[in-house]
Amino acid sequence: MTASAKWRARLLYAGVAAVVAYCLAPFYWMVVSSLRRSSDVFDTSLLPSAVSFENYRAVFEPSQGFTRALGNSLIVAGVTTALALLLATFTAYAMARLEFRFKRLVLTLIIATSMFPVVSIVVPLLKLFTDIGWINTYQAMIVPSMSFALPLAVWNLTTFFRQMPDELEQAAMIDGCTRGQAFRKIIVPLAAPGIFTTAIITFIAAWNEFLIALSMTNKQAMQTAPVAISKFSGATQFETPFGSQMAAGVLVTVPLVVMVLVFQRRIVAGLTAGAAK
Amino acid sequence: MVDTETPPGTAADEPRGAFGGRSRRPAAAAVRRRRGPGRPSAGSGRMAALLVSPTLLVLTVVVLYPTIMALRESLYGAKGLDPKTGFIRTTEPFVGLRNYADIFGEASERFWNAFWNTTFFTVVTVGLETVIGVAMALVMHRAFRGRALVRASILVPWAVPTAISALLWRWIFHSDGIANALIGHQVLWTTEGFHAKVAVIIAEVWKTAPFIGLLVLAGLQVIPKEVYEAARIDGAGPLGQFWRITLPLVKPALLVAVLFRCLDALRMFDLPYILVGAQKTSVETLSMLAQDQASNVRFGPAAAYAVILFLYVFLIALGFVRLLGADVTGDGGAARGNRSGRRRRAVGYGAEVTA
Numbered sequence: 001m002t003a004s005a006k007w008r009a010r011l012l013y014a015g016v017a018a019v020v021a022y023c024l025a026p027f028y029w030m031v032v033s034s035l036r037r038s039s040d041v042f043d044t045s046l047l048p049s050a051v052s053f054e055n056y057r058a059v060f061e062p063s064q065g066f067t068r069a070l071g072n073s074l075i076v077a078g079v080t081t082a083l084a085l086l087l088a089t090f091t092a093y094a095m096a097r098l099e100f101r102f103k104r105l106v107l108t109l110i111i112a113t114s115m116f117p118v119v120s121i122v123v124p125l126l127k128l129f130t131d132i133g134w135i136n137t138y139q140a141m142i143v144p145s146m147s148f149a150l151p152l153a154v155w156n157l158t159t160f161f162r163q164m165p166d167e168l169e170q171a172a173m174i175d176g177c178t179r180g181q182a183f184r185k186i187i188v189p190l191a192a193p194g195i196f197t198t199a200i201i202t203f204i205a206a207w208n209e210f211l212i213a214l215s216m217t218n219k220q221a222m223q224t225a226p227v228a229i230s231k232f233s234g235a236t237q238f239e240t241p242f243g244s245q246m247a248a249g250v251l252v253t254v255p256l257v258v259m260v261l262v263f264q265r266r267i268v269a270g271l272t273a274g275a276a277k
Numbered sequence: 278m279v280d281t282e283t284p285p286g287t288a289a290d291e292p293r294g295a296f297g298g299r300s301r302r303p304a305a306a307a308v309r310r311r312r313g314p315g316r317p318s319a320g321s322g323r324m325a326a327l328l329v330s331p332t333l334l335v336l337t338v339v340v341l342y343p344t345i346m347a348l349r350e351s352l353y354g355a356k357g358l359d360p361k362t363g364f365i366r367t368t369e370p371f372v373g374l375r376n377y378a379d380i381f382g383e384a385s386e387r388f389w390n391a392f393w394n395t396t397f398f399t400v401v402t403v404g405l406e407t408v409i410g411v412a413m414a415l416v417m418h419r420a421f422r423g424r425a426l427v428r429a430s431i432l433v434p435w436a437v438p439t440a441i442s443a444l445l446w447r448w449i450f451h452s453d454g455i456a457n458a459l460i461g462h463q464v465l466w467t468t469e470g471f472h473a474k475v476a477v478i479i480a481e482v483w484k485t486a487p488f489i490g491l492l493v494l495a496g497l498q499v500i501p502k503e504v505y506e507a508a509r510i511d512g513a514g515p516l517g518q519f520w521r522i523t524l525p526l527v528k529p530a531l532l533v534a535v536l537f538r539c540l541d542a543l544r545m546f547d548l549p550y551i552l553v554g555a556q557k558t559s560v561e562t563l564s565m566l567a568q569d570q571a572s573n574v575r576f577g578p579a580a581a582y583a584v585i586l587f588l589y590v591f592l593i594a595l596g597f598v599r600l601l602g603a604d605v606t607g608d609g610g611a612a613r614g615n616r617s618g619r620r621r622r623a624v625g626y627g628a629e630v631t632a
Binding site (some may be wrong): 005012013015016019020022023024026027029030033040044087088090091093095096098099100101103106109110112113115116117118119120121122123124125126127128131136144147148150151154179202207208210211213214215226227229230240242245246249252254256257259262264268269272 | 292321324329335340344413415418458491495530539543551557579582586
């Protein structure tokens with residue numbers, strides 16, 4: 001190995017370390033801060049001087065309503081994901097496999113809707129939902145969430161279906177399957193990993209939604225987790241409970257991070273779908 | 278570009294493949310169905326209509342209808358005292374373009390401030406994200422040892438909910454927080470002023486640069502090694518290879534990533550709202566302004582702001598697709614330099630507004 005090659009290798013390691021530190025340092029800080037005692041929450045040492053779960057106990061105090069908020073988040077994000085996937089699977093199949101007029105236009109329209117500013121949908125819907133008494137209901141959060149979840153799912157699934165060889169269905173259809181049967185018996189089982197990945201990506205997008213959940217609720221009992229955490233109150237009005245906010249943040253984020261780490265290969269494939277052809 | 282699609286235009290030129298077209302002879306349709314997938318026929322047209330229409334229906338209800346409602350709503354004023362009768366009105370009065378006139382007149386200071394904040398955040402964050410993201414992608418592409426670790430860690434900022442990351446950065450930027458301890462200065466990051474903008478930009482870039490890195494990495498991985506070998510033989514240095522080969526070849530992937538990031542940054546809400554707060558001049562974006570009006574039951578002005586933001590986003594998207602040829606649908610039309618494809622897509626965007 002020449003001297004310059006050695007230096008290049010070192011530079012590369014430094015680069016890798018920099019990328020990892022960039023991505024993980026703030027997250028690490030959240031975890032560390034959540035484990036401090038409230039008396040030394042302003043400590044800036046890299047490890048907590050004494051590990052304490054005080055903040056985590058504070059999160060689950062009944063007055064914060066955090067358990068309920070987690071449940072609300074699960075319901076809203078879960079139902080949104082299920083509905084979006086159900087509709088998107090059929091549509092994406094048509095997009096990837098069938099030739100029809102206006103196909104390009106329809107796909108463009110669907111993708112374009114995912115780029116809508118959410119606020120321009122929320123404002124009129126807020127008024128409508130106020131009039132029909134939907135404020136503080138799950139459907140008031142699920143319906144607007146479809147506006148970004150559905151296009152996301154269609155787009156992801158279309159790329160997955162496109163990657164599957166045509167011959168599979170052709171063979172099934174030659175063997176006497178109708179197109180519908182070929183879809184049900186051949187395509188859906190084989191596309192299961194793609195559908196699963198799309199479900200994770202859609203779920204994370206719906207779970208992380210804030211603006212809709214903030215606008216459509218004004219009762220603590222109906223808030224989703226991100227909204228509830230942002231409204232955590234301290235002992236006094238002027239004291240922000242950073243410790244318990246960090247603890248709640250860890251609780252909301254860790255399931256996502258674990259899910260992402262377990263399925264990282266697939267998620268990367270899903271996220272980059274369409275970017276590299 | 279390894280799609281199974283037929284050459285562009287075939288679908289549109291084939292009258293029997295009409296979207297929602299009816300088959301006159303079922304037997305013929307059955308025969309056609311046997312021809313296999315990928316070819317237009319009355320059968321596949323009808324099936325496509327059946328499969329696509331539920332999605333279109335839902336999107337019409339949750340996107341198109343509210344957009345039209347916002348347009349209508351922006352022409353109405355708030356309930357209140359009727360200046361003519363002195364009674365409280367129960368319905369909202371029609372005020373025509375008054376809300377828009379107010380935005381560019383009475384409320385113009387707040388509007389233009391929000392407009393420039395939005396634009397500033399978008400330009401600066403997307404610019405920084407692109408540079409950092411490309412650098413990350415280059416590192417990841419070269420790294421063989423530690424690749425799994427890098428790929429795992431790069432997904433973490435993406436998975437953290439924006440609202441949580443805003444709280445996290447609020448904590449980092451606290452007056453007694455780690456950021457001040459590191460720089461050795463007392464900066465009140467989350468109070469009004471330019472430093473609040475800096476805080477928002479840092480937090481936003483942290484969360485989204487890795488995403489661009491991932492998309493660019495995917496673009497890098499499909500560049501054949503032979504291209505670099507040829508360049509090296511022709512005497513291109515590392516920098517020359519980057520500018521002449523890497524950048525042009527990842528441009529389609531990068532362009533789509535930058536377009537998505539731009540449109541996302543233009544509607545920025547969660548981060549400044551939680552990190553700094555509502556109604557803060559230094560960081561108020563158009564989304565925050567519209568939401569603030571709506572939460573104060575001033576639906577007319579709120580809708581007018583929403584319509585303006587919508588038009589702004591639309592124009593930026595149109596600019597990307599038309600001027601730079603960003604290939605959004607991912608079937609390679611623009612990359613092939615297919616003018617008609619590009620024009621058709623532009624028509625698609627136009628139809629959306631007039632519909």
